[in-house]
Amino acid sequence: MRKADRREPRIGARTAVALVFGSSAAVLVVEIVSLRLLAPYLGLTLETSTLVIGLALAAIAGGAWLGGRWADERDGRALLGLLLVVSGAVVAATPFLVRGAGGIADGSLLILVAGASIIVPGALLSAVHPVVTALRLSTLEETGSVVGRLSGLGTAGAILGTVLTGFVLISRVPVTWIMVGLGVLLVLGGVVVEVGSRRALATTAAVVTVVGGLGAALAPSGCDVETTYHCAVVTTDAARPSERVLVLDNLRHSAVDLADPTALEFAYVKALAAATESQLPAGAVRAHHLGGGGLTLPRFLAAERPGTVSTVSEIDPGVVAVDEERLGLRTGPDLRVRVEDARVGLRAVGSGSLDLVVGDAFGGVSVPWHLTTREAMTDVRRTLRDDGLYAANLIDHQPLAFARAEVRTLGTVFEHLALAATPGATRGEGGGNLVVLASDAPLDVAAWRAAIAARDLDWAVIDGAALDAWVGDSPVLTDDHAPVDQLLTPYAPTVGAPAAG
Known part of the structure; x- marks a missing residue:
């Protein structure tokens, strides 16, 4: 194209900036919020994160390619409105679609729905960038500056979408409203840029999106509270009216008896209680708990050993709020709950200051990988007195590859x-x-x-040579290599079914 062929851009600079910046931000909001929507059904695992990130990247790549072709073949201004309207409609409907599919036992339907909910809006929104670029170009001599400027703005929008969602939105707004609100904004943006014969289509889609989105937002989500990390539900049993069970992402995490903190329901909690009874001297102890949940064991220790001081690292402030509002938690000098990452919290614990450290932190059915490593366990040992005890709850399934690796790792740090x-x-x-x-x-x-048998728990205990044989040649988990989710891969949870505690 010669200078004489120069023409005026077919879209204003400010409009171009808003479209590229906003659509790129929206793609990342959808990606991050999708992880929260899927966690109750697929778990918050490395595989779930990889699936969502992979789908989002595929959508971005496919959308950029399609957008480039469409920009060459169609009216770009009319196309922009349609891209925003359709993507907004899908985004607003996503919470309803995902939760509807999640309530069906067939996990393949959930994967299909989730994939479409990420790929469709992700691809359409990613197509906005090349369409806007084509509309802004007035001569080939400025191709580099136009493409570079819009690419930079798109990346800045993606950064803002990531930061805004992770640090602000999810901690303050239910994920349903995030998606519905974003969907409505996208549709309204489509209405603004829609022109000519497509205006009626845009207006109709806007009405359908707003009404449908509000229906999705008002539809039961299955959660009592949507916390920063979990879908939290508290259940009761008519046979035990004082008991409350905390369910996080469809997994039964804690059972608390409001009338009797020494009444324990879950088998693993009974085993942990038996450990404290049989391995620690009588009287008050100083304990630190990695993970809070319903704080069943800290309450048990406070009742059984008056004067015990427990600190708890719980990463989810929403879970702490549920504990206080629904599970009767009362904190004080003898029970302090700190909202923090458990491993980061360990750094604030004095060396040789504790009698007991309890590991009971989970994301889904998996212990967060950074709490499983030799380096993490070395820090646990640092906080314990010479005769201190580390007691950890693990979940694994045949062939028990993760549990064996974790025991092997502990054996590189502790003597017994x-x-x-x-x-x-x-x-x-x-x-x-x-x-x-x-x-x-x-x-x-x-x-x-x-002590385990006294609690009517049909569990076996192994140590020494029997435990060495059980561990076998399992790998040692380190900060450099801790494939916890891969070791747990043989476990395939049934979608929508709670796991026994």
């Missing part, structure tokens, strides 16, 4: 180990909850076995 689980799991069959003890002081395994 013991493991309690169902008899099948101690033989390497089946799975479920497993409780491992670690200490530099000798463990009274016989006393732990007796």
